[in-house]
Amino acid sequence: MVRAPCCEKMGLKKGAWGPEEDQILVSYIQQHGHGNWRALPIQAGLLRCGKSCRLRWINYLKPDIKRGNFSIKEEETIINLHEMLGNRWSAIAARLPGRTDNEIKNVWHTLLKKKLKTYHNKSSQDSKRHSIISNSKYDPKVLENSYLSTTKDVVTSSQQSGSSSEISSLTNSPTEKITMKNEEMDYSSGNFPHTDERFWSANDVNCLNKKSKAKVQSRSPLNAMENVGVDSKIDDSMDFWYNLFIKAGEMPEF
DNA sequence: AACATTAACAACCGCCTGTGC
DNA sequence: AGCACAGGCGGTTGTTAATGT
Numbered sequence: 001m002v003r004a005p006c007c008e009k010m011g012l013k014k015g016a017w018g019p020e021e022d023q024i025l026v027s028y029i030q031q032h033g034h035g036n037w038r039a040l041p042i043q044a045g046l047l048r049c050g051k052s053c054r055l056r057w058i059n060y061l062k063p064d065i066k067r068g069n070f071s072i073k074e075e076e077t078i079i080n081l082h083e084m085l086g087n088r089w090s091a092i093a094a095r096l097p098g099r100t101d102n103e104i105k106n107v108w109h110t111l112l113k114k115k116l117k118t119y120h121n122k123s124s125q126d127s128k129r130h131s132i133i134s135n136s137k138y139d140p141k142v143l144e145n146s147y148l149s150t151t152k153d154v155v156t157s158s159q160q161s162g163s164s165s166e167i168s169s170l171t172n173s174p175t176e177k178i179t180m181k182n183e184e185m186d187y188s189s190g191n192f193p194h195t196d197e198r199f200w201s202a203n204d205v206n207c208l209n210k211k212s213k214a215k216v217q218s219r220s221p222l223n224a225m226e227n228v229g230v231d232s233k234i235d236d237s238m239d240f241w242y243n244l245f246i247k248a249g250e251m252p253e254f
Numbered sequence: 255a256a257c258a259t260t261a262a263c264a265a266c267c268g269c270c271t272g273t274g275c
Numbered sequence: 276a277g278c279a280c281a282g283g284c285g286g287t288t289g290t291t292a293a294t295g296t
Binding site: 015016036037038050051054058087088089090101102105 | 280281282283284285286289290
């Protein structure tokens, strides 16, 4: 026996909510609360199913909903909690006041996954460098040549996109750049490396489209062009991202 | 300028779980 | 114990505006 749909489609509206519907829903809940979601639309005079009303209220109309961009801190929290809890969006949302599970899920699937992808690309570059180092018997001259050859394409693309920050990071001392961090990292208690605005602006901005760039840069007091000499911070953050994958046991596909 | 692609976000769908009878 | 129902959750899709070609 097939279960009936959650809402009978007959005569019920679907799709985007209009301002009038919002007004009806808000004023009804303010007056009566939402005892029974299924009965609510009938009592309030809305041509919606109860589920739709509940979703609209929880995700958009509730007065304590925090609108607007996620802060860097919030994004860090999401990443950390996601590592601990997985895709339990409601559990994550419960720890982020004013944010909904739907909103967190959306931001994960858009901005944060893209950041992970960015890191994945960079970590590939790093491992390429590392394999060269392994075979070079640590000859500084070989190291430098190898390093420059492996990063040439990245430098070129960065120059094309006009990122002085990326160029500066890649032209630092190679022996400094190729230092591998072997210490065990434990992020389960929330102790992950500090990731400040410089990380986002220096590493991500060139990988985002203009719309996203504006969003990221609007959050950052520093312009990407001014981010010179922040590589150690960036590398700490990169290690954080990399370890997320390692702990997950796989590199996700995007 | 027109069309294609991408990103962001709102909303829906179906399944699961808890609860009351 | 078994059933039905409501609410909650996570995955997915639809819509629209921005951006790229």
